[in-house]
Amino acid sequence: MRAFLSRFDFLLFAMTLLGLMAGAGFSAFDLPLYASVSFATGTTLVLITLIVIIIRSLARGSVGLDIVAALSMAGSLALGEWVAGNVVALMFAGGQVLEAYAQARARKDMTALISRAPRYAQRYRGLEIEVIAVELIKPGDRLMIRPGDVLPVDGQLLSDDALFDESVMTGEAQPVAHKKDDALLSGITNLGGAVDLVATTDVRASAFAAIIRMVEDAEAQKAPMARLADRHALSFLVFTIALAAFAFLHSGDAVRALAVFVVATPCPLILAVPVAIVAGLSRAAKQGVLVKHGGALETLAETKTILFDKTGTLTRGEPVLSDVVVAPGLDRKKVLSAAGALCQGSTHVVSAALAKAAFEECGTLAVPSAVIESAGEGVSGRVDGLSLAVGTFPFVTRMGSTEGWHPVARDLVASETGLVAAIGIDGAMSGLARFVDAVRPEAADVFVELRKLAISRTVLLTGDRREVAETIAKGLSLNHIIAEATPAGKVEAVIHEKARAVTAMVGDGVNDAPALAAADVGIALGVRGAGAPAEAADIVLLVDRLDALPEAILIARRSFSIARQSVYAGLGLSALGMIFAALGYLQPVEGAILQEVIDVAVILNALRALGGKKSVTIAH
Numbered sequence: 001m002r003a004f005l006s007r008f009d010f011l012l013f014a015m016t017l018l019g020l021m022a023g024a025g026f027s028a029f030d031l032p033l034y035a036s037v038s039f040a041t042g043t044t045l046v047l048i049t050l051i052v053i054i055i056r057s058l059a060r061g062s063v064g065l066d067i068v069a070a071l072s073m074a075g076s077l078a079l080g081e082w083v084a085g086n087v088v089a090l091m092f093a094g095g096q097v098l099e100a101y102a103q104a105r106a107r108k109d110m111t112a113l114i115s116r117a118p119r120y121a122q123r124y125r126g127l128e129i130e131v132i133a134v135e136l137i138k139p140g141d142r143l144m145i146r147p148g149d150v151l152p153v154d155g156q157l158l159s160d161d162a163l164f165d166e167s168v169m170t171g172e173a174q175p176v177a178h179k180k181d182d183a184l185l186s187g188i189t190n191l192g193g194a195v196d197l198v199a200t201t202d203v204r205a206s207a208f209a210a211i212i213r214m215v216e217d218a219e220a221q222k223a224p225m226a227r228l229a230d231r232h233a234l235s236f237l238v239f240t241i242a243l244a245a246f247a248f249l250h251s252g253d254a255v256r257a258l259a260v261f262v263v264a265t266p267c268p269l270i271l272a273v274p275v276a277i278v279a280g281l282s283r284a285a286k287q288g289v290l291v292k293h294g295g296a297l298e299t300l301a302e303t304k305t306i307l308f309d310k311t312g313t314l315t316r317g318e319p320v321l322s323d324v325v326v327a328p329g330l331d332r333k334k335v336l337s338a339a340g341a342l343c344q345g346s347t348h349v350v351s352a353a354l355a356k357a358a359f360e361e362c363g364t365l366a367v368p369s370a371v372i373e374s375a376g377e378g379v380s381g382r383v384d385g386l387s388l389a390v391g392t393f394p395f396v397t398r399m400g401s402t403e404g405w406h407p408v409a410r411d412l413v414a415s416e417t418g419l420v421a422a423i424g425i426d427g428a429m430s431g432l433a434r435f436v437d438a439v440r441p442e443a444a445d446v447f448v449e450l451r452k453l454a455i456s457r458t459v460l461l462t463g464d465r466r467e468v469a470e471t472i473a474k475g476l477s478l479n480h481i482i483a484e485a486t487p488a489g490k491v492e493a494v495i496h497e498k499a500r501a502v503t504a505m506v507g508d509g510v511n512d513a514p515a516l517a518a519a520d521v522g523i524a525l526g527v528r529g530a531g532a533p534a535e536a537a538d539i540v541l542l543v544d545r546l547d548a549l550p551e552a553i554l555i556a557r558r559s560f561s562i563a564r565q566s567v568y569a570g571l572g573l574s575a576l577g578m579i580f581a582a583l584g585y586l587q588p589v590e591g592a593i594l595q596e597v598i599d600v601a602v603i604l605n606a607l608r609a610l611g612g613k614k615s616v617t618i619a620h
Contacts, residue, residue, distance in 0.1 A: 039082035046089035084588035272566035279609035280559025288543035296538035309507035310462035321357035327405035345371030
């Protein structure tokens with residue numbers, strides 16, 4: 001439908017321009033009748049289209065500046081001011097074409113990801129490689145990724161070294177080096193030689209596919225954008241009619257009244273705001289921020305309070321080993337090495353974090369045997385002839401580790417506020433591994449930027465204990481902390497903040513979805529396609545970093561600043577020209593030309609929102 005309207009807009013503009021050119025040609029050859037018919041035809045075609053638009057607007061209860069344009073065209077036809085009417089019609093049709101251009105430009109930027117999606121992949125089949133459709137890839141398949149290929153699915157790197165362009169998925173401008181066993185996101189591009197990858201998802205479950213679905217949904221659900229100019233439409237319409245009436249009553253000349261209407265016709269001006277908004281959507285998309293509709297961009301520009309979820313938003317949402325405490329007489333490095341070796345046989349995120357930390361500190365780890373994993377409790381097995389258990393304190397105790405250091409360890413666990421894994425070796429409680437959910441490295445700088453942007457209130461809103469929340473909040477310049485909040489409590493907190501100022505909520509978990517929906521503008525971290533938050537949010541940060549947030553706010557504010565400039569400058573200059581027309585200093589044709597100059601200027605000003613360089617720099 002949009003493609004059809006774009007073609008219709010262009011055709012209408014072409015026919016109106018043709019009518020103006022033909023009329024000028026006939027006038028040059030002294031054929032006034034043909035000239036009048038040519039001018040009137042171009043005007044009539046646009047007037048009919050405009051009347052349809054006005055009827056639809058009035059049916060929705062909206063009064064817009066389109067009415068002024070219609071009155072000036074109708075008056076031109078009635079009074080035989082053929083050239084003035086045709087120029088006004090050309091302005092309106094030209095504005096429609098410019099709006100269609102801006103929307104097409106934004107749509108191209110927002111859906112550029114879709115064109116990157118690979119259709120085929122190279123899969124190993126024994127010693128051979130077969131080319132298959134990406135839809136046939138299954139978890140566990142071994143794939144060859146050639147130089148320049150885009151990864152079709154999420155996977156684990158099997159080659160020793162590789163270099164990837166991850167800018168589309170993470171916003172990282174520099175190439176990123178990866179080593180064997182690293183987890184890779186779909187959508188990134190292989191910059192080095194051919195590498196092997198084992199698929200961990202199919203195409204539909206991949207991060208890249210999730211982002212594409214969000215882009216497509218945003219395009220399908222995008223609401224019509226309100227015209228900022230229309231907020232002043234009724235008062236401007238009354239002023240125009242009053243001034244035209246004054247001109248007629250003062251002079252008795254209907255043409256002078258028509259000149260007022262012609263100068264008052266801000267045809268492209270009423271489209272300048274949508275152009276600026278769509279341009280802002282385009283700019284945001286280039287920075288990895290998917291804004292689902294223009295209303296969300298406007299609300300973001302006015303936001304003064306931002307609430308942040310903790311886990312996965314201010315933090316990575318993944319445990320990181322912070323310390324290992326061992327029983328007296330034991331070597332810390334040996335305990336860590338043994339525990340890390342055992343955890344290699346587990347898929348739990350805590351086990352993975354412990355194994356990773358042990359490898360980084362101790363080097364190559366032994367191969368475990370007889371590994372048994374108890375879901376949600378821990379893992380047990382043997383390493384270099386020793387019997388080990390790693391997991392919750394009750395689990396390790398139940399596995400027989402009740403001797404020696406057990407009472408001290410029990411007291412330490414009771415006093416801890418964070419995540420702790422117990423380590424038992426040969427029936428003795430031997431150590432405790434402490435984990436933290438690390439704060440995102442860019443978080444502190446993001447809050448500094450938000451302060452510079454005059455965000456007056458920032459709030460940490462989490463379901464975790466206050467002690468944990470206060471630890472995370474250190475160094476983040478937060479105004480307030482709300483801890484131990486249930487999903488319903490988060491919604492209540494958002495509603496409370498909304499009563500004070502325009503409020504945004506930033507989150508990534510399923511339990512954040514109600515709060516995201518309740519906020520004036522919901523912002524989800526959606527790089528891995530978390531369904532419920534991305535659906536509930538108005539804005540999705542496609543990059544897995546918070547520094548896209550202040551940049552999005554800057555883009556929103558710039559877009560609406562430009563839109564307001566277009567409206568107020570256009571209306572102000574039009575009002576000044578109308579006064580001159582009412583006093584008889586401008587004829588309808590002169591007024592039409594003057595108004596076209598004004599309108600072209602404000603449209604070009606609105607198109608500035610498509611440009612601009614990145615304004616926020618966050619240290620990584």
